[in-house]
Amino acid sequence: MAAMVMIGVLIFAVQATTITPLTSSTANAHIESQLYTMGQDIVMALDHSQYDQNSQLKQEIISWSGDEYVWNGTHYRSRTNGSDTISGPVKELLQQTLVAKGIAHNMEFTFRLDSENTLTSPYIYNGDPSDNAVIVSRKVVLSNSDLANSSSFENKTSIPDMDNTTDFYNIVDVKLTMWRM
Amino acid sequence: MDKFNDSGQMLLLAAFTIGFMVVVSTVMLNNIIYASNMAAESNNDISYFEVSNIVRMTDEATKAAYYNATTGSSFNHTVFSHYLENYSREVTILYAYQGVSFSFTNSTLYDAYFTKNGLSSGQEEWTVINDVNNVDNFTMEITNTSNLGNVSEPFEVHALNQSGSSIWFMKIYDDGSNIKANVSNQTYNIDPSFIDIKGNITYQFDNNTAGETYSLKYFNSSNLIGLYSLSGELTTGDSFRCDRYKVINATTDISTSKNKINVTFPITVP
Numbered sequence: 001m002a003a004m005v006m007i008g009v010l011i012f013a014v015q016a017t018t019i020t021p022l023t024s025s026t027a028n029a030h031i032e033s034q035l036y037t038m039g040q041d042i043v044m045a046l047d048h049s050q051y052d053q054n055s056q057l058k059q060e061i062i063s064w065s066g067d068e069y070v071w072n073g074t075h076y077r078s079r080t081n082g083s084d085t086i087s088g089p090v091k092e093l094l095q096q097t098l099v100a101k102g103i104a105h106n107m108e109f110t111f112r113l114d115s116e117n118t119l120t121s122p123y124i125y126n127g128d129p130s131d132n133a134v135i136v137s138r139k140v141v142l143s144n145s146d147l148a149n150s151s152s153f154e155n156k157t158s159i160p161d162m163d164n165t166t167d168f169y170n171i172v173d174v175k176l177t178m179w180r181m
Numbered sequence: 182m183d184k185f186n187d188s189g190q191m192l193l194l195a196a197f198t199i200g201f202m203v204v205v206s207t208v209m210l211n212n213i214i215y216a217s218n219m220a221a222e223s224n225n226d227i228s229y230f231e232v233s234n235i236v237r238m239t240d241e242a243t244k245a246a247y248y249n250a251t252t253g254s255s256f257n258h259t260v261f262s263h264y265l266e267n268y269s270r271e272v273t274i275l276y277a278y279q280g281v282s283f284s285f286t287n288s289t290l291y292d293a294y295f296t297k298n299g300l301s302s303g304q305e306e307w308t309v310i311n312d313v314n315n316v317d318n319f320t321m322e323i324t325n326t327s328n329l330g331n332v333s334e335p336f337e338v339h340a341l342n343q344s345g346s347s348i349w350f351m352k353i354y355d356d357g358s359n360i361k362a363n364v365s366n367q368t369y370n371i372d373p374s375f376i377d378i379k380g381n382i383t384y385q386f387d388n389n390t391a392g393e394t395y396s397l398k399y400f401n402s403s404n405l406i407g408l409y410s411l412s413g414e415l416t417t418g419d420s421f422r423c424d425r426y427k428v429i430n431a432t433t434d435i436s437t438s439k440n441k442i443n444v445t446f447p448i449t450v451p
Contacts, residue, residue, distance in 0.1 A: 051421035
């Protein structure tokens with residue numbers, strides 16, 4: 001009887017220790033680290049530019065309608081206007097990397113409204129992130145010369161001109177939140 | 182009596198067993214909780230990613246400030262400084278939310294070398310642009326000829342086709358009395374203050390590059406101090422513009438409670 005109990009305990013101990021410490025699936029620090037690196041690579045690639053052209057990330061902010069977009073299986077579709085979808089390199093890169101790997105993601109734009117207040121607006125929203133979500137942020141400088149019409153841009157996006165004396169407009173912090181489903 | 186002794190041994194064994202199971206369970210749960218609470222980025226205090234973002238932003242802001250300061254008239258230093266002060270203030274506030282202290286200072290503008298980063302110590306042999314379909318404008322202004330080499334060590338600009346062969350070149354050098362340009366083995370005296378490579382048909386840039394996809398490459402570029410302006414169309418159909426007028430040294434100090442980074446890097450404008 002005693003031998004049976006001892007064998008049972010040993011089996012329990014062996015089974016228990018084989019599922020620890022790094023097999024906690026989506027909560028795994030290595031998974032988070034992998035997501036973090038992937039997110040950095042995505043936003044760095046999107047923020048690349050050459051030959052006096054805007055980066056894709058900056059172009060995405062400039063052409064933003066102010067709406068929130070949700071992935072519907074094929075497109076990022078606006079919540080308020082069903083025919084309005086995101087197209088271009090940002091959509092393609094997110095689709096080929098995050099969507100293809102089943103990684104849920106949100107993208108938000110954070111910017112200063114005045115000397116005291118900051119606003120965060122969702123650009124792509126696919127639900128509330130889990131406790132083990134990873135956030136990668138990339139800051140983008142906007143100048144008046146980047147915008148065709150700064151007042152129209154402010155009306156659409158609520159991103160204000162922080163300096164009326166020079167061409168400096170604002171800095172937008174693009175936050176990409178990723179988590180495993 | 183023997184029966185009671187056996188019961189005692191079973192109780193003792195059960196106590197050890199329960200104790201061992203509690204220890205194993207505690208270790209296992211501790212490991213899971215520890216792993217799930219370890220933020221992936223917790224060991225990245227100031228990462229290369231943040232530094233690259235700061236360098237990129239500062240580069241863009243300086244270029245935009247220069248553009249703003251030169252719009253419509255000659256260089257307006259007040260506008261240039263105000264733009265960068267506002268930029269610096271906003272970045273400082275944004276990083277303060279992350280517990281990072283940021284400060285930014287810049288040097289005065291000075292004439293750039295034709296090297297990759299605009300400094301005399303920069304890379305001398307570098308490709309200015311790839312996959313060119315045609316060029317609308319290509320001019321150079323040499324503001325300081327003191328660094329020009331002689332005929333055996335000239336500054337060179339080459340148009341290279343896709344197999345790497347030179348389809349057009351210009352060599353600029355000082356023969357001791359004049360500044361000369363050797364274009365496709367023809368030598369001319371030139372005015373270094375303005376060289377219109379595209380517009381001057383003597384240089385036959387268009388004739389030699391028509392119908393080709395080519396790149397433009399500089400050699401011995403630390404020989405030249407001044408500015409260049411290049412624009413046109415890529416094979417993708419996109420337009421391009423590569424101008425180099427001045428260079429400025431930007432210095433950023435980034436510090437947290439754990440460490441401090443001081444980075445100085447050259448920015449070419451516009």
